[in-house]
Amino acid sequence: MTGEPWLGLLGSATPLVGAPMAGGATTPALVRAVTAAGGFGFVPAGYRTPDAVAADLADLRATGTPCGVNLFVPGPREIDEETFRRYAREIAVEGEPYGLDLAGAPMVHDDDRWADKIDLLTREPVPVVSFTFGLPDPAALAALRRAGSRVLVTVTSVDEARAARDLGVDGLVAQGTEAGGHSGTHTPRRPAPPTSTLPLARDVAAATGLPVLAAGGVAGPADVRDLLAAGAAAVAVGTLLLRTDESGASRTHRDALADPARTGTVLTRAFTGRPARGLRNAFIDRYEPTAPLGYPELHHLTRGLRAAAAAAGHPDRVHLWAGTGYRHATTGPAATVVDRLTTPL
Numbered sequence: 001m002t003g004e005p006w007l008g009l010l011g012s013a014t015p016l017v018g019a020p021m022a023g024g025a026t027t028p029a030l031v032r033a034v035t036a037a038g039g040f041g042f043v044p045a046g047y048r049t050p051d052a053v054a055a056d057l058a059d060l061r062a063t064g065t066p067c068g069v070n071l072f073v074p075g076p077r078e079i080d081e082e083t084f085r086r087y088a089r090e091i092a093v094e095g096e097p098y099g100l101d102l103a104g105a106p107m108v109h110d111d112d113r114w115a116d117k118i119d120l121l122t123r124e125p126v127p128v129v130s131f132t133f134g135l136p137d138p139a140a141l142a143a144l145r146r147a148g149s150r151v152l153v154t155v156t157s158v159d160e161a162r163a164a165r166d167l168g169v170d171g172l173v174a175q176g177t178e179a180g181g182h183s184g185t186h187t188p189r190r191p192a193p194p195t196s197t198l199p200l201a202r203d204v205a206a207a208t209g210l211p212v213l214a215a216g217g218v219a220g221p222a223d224v225r226d227l228l229a230a231g232a233a234a235v236a237v238g239t240l241l242l243r244t245d246e247s248g249a250s251r252t253h254r255d256a257l258a259d260p261a262r263t264g265t266v267l268t269r270a271f272t273g274r275p276a277r278g279l280r281n282a283f284i285d286r287y288e289p290t291a292p293l294g295y296p297e298l299h300h301l302t303r304g305l306r307a308a309a310a311a312a313g314h315p316d317r318v319h320l321w322a323g324t325g326y327r328h329a330t331t332g333p334a335a336t337v338v339d340r341l342t343t344p345l
């Protein structure tokens, strides 16, 4: 490789990033394995308490593992009580096998303890902080910068990339429509037309001149090579790490990824009220047509259901987040996946 444009941003030996995966999939062990294999891992802070994030950072610091941290930017309220109630009543039958009263669940809007997490990261800085779902406020950006962190923002369009550049970020994560998990769109009500990772990374890099991490749909080493050749400084993978030894993904999720009967991935808001890509299942088929937007209210509404269904081994009520490359997700050590993706570079 020549140029090594990712070095200044991440400092890793290779341009391979372990994407942040909230909800339990990314563990400190997974971050450590990716970094030890020459990549760069991100700790997810979304949905978690600041104490839980601090514990992960202490664990990684103790082993001298540099890492990034990823935060969800809180958004405006998108859903009213009546729409929420209607959806809660509609899906209530799904909770019955687990003794859950979804129809009576409270509507919860929160900011995922934004200020506490920014505070944590200014007290205990990490080399890189990334944001998804929107732009951080200028005060948070300045505080993280003063603490010595580089700041990245996930974008799904060139317009979002320009807005992030104008705010003064250090780099961008260009997330194509193939990506597993939530779309980082800044405007879930008016998402940009779906764009594949390669043209998005190429256009975002050309439009902003910033280093770009390309994320979404990587299935093998050829994708990594193509994305780097198109102008990405580094490539992030999530789904390909989900079945590895160090992943914290549930058994139900892992097994579904390997199930040949699954018919592919779709974008859905039925589980969390925000578009996300996952394996198609019965819950999506039943509720996607009527599911409203409303994050994090729908996330909180279905959280207990998804946890109970995952524990019971019922994949048709679980958010089986997966990118389009999921058939190439393998078991074994995460280092093997990183090696496979980077060895020919």
Ligand SMILES: Cc1cc2nc3c(=O)[nH]c(=O)nc-3n(C[C@H](O)[C@H](O)[C@H](O)COP(=O)(O)O)c2cc1C
Binding pocket: 019, 020, 021, 022, 023, 025, 044, 045, 046, 070, 131, 132, 154, 175, 178, 179, 180, 181, 182, 184, 215, 216, 217, 218, 236, 237, 238, 239, 240, 321, 322, 323, 324, 325
């Ligand atoms: C299970 C899962 C959880 C995810 N959680 C997050 C998250 O917390 N923050 C974030 O920015 N992206 C999250 N993502 C998206 C990834 O960061 C990344 O964009 C995506 O995994 C790349 O596409 P791929 O899965 O096809 O490799 C998640 C993806 C998955 C599969």
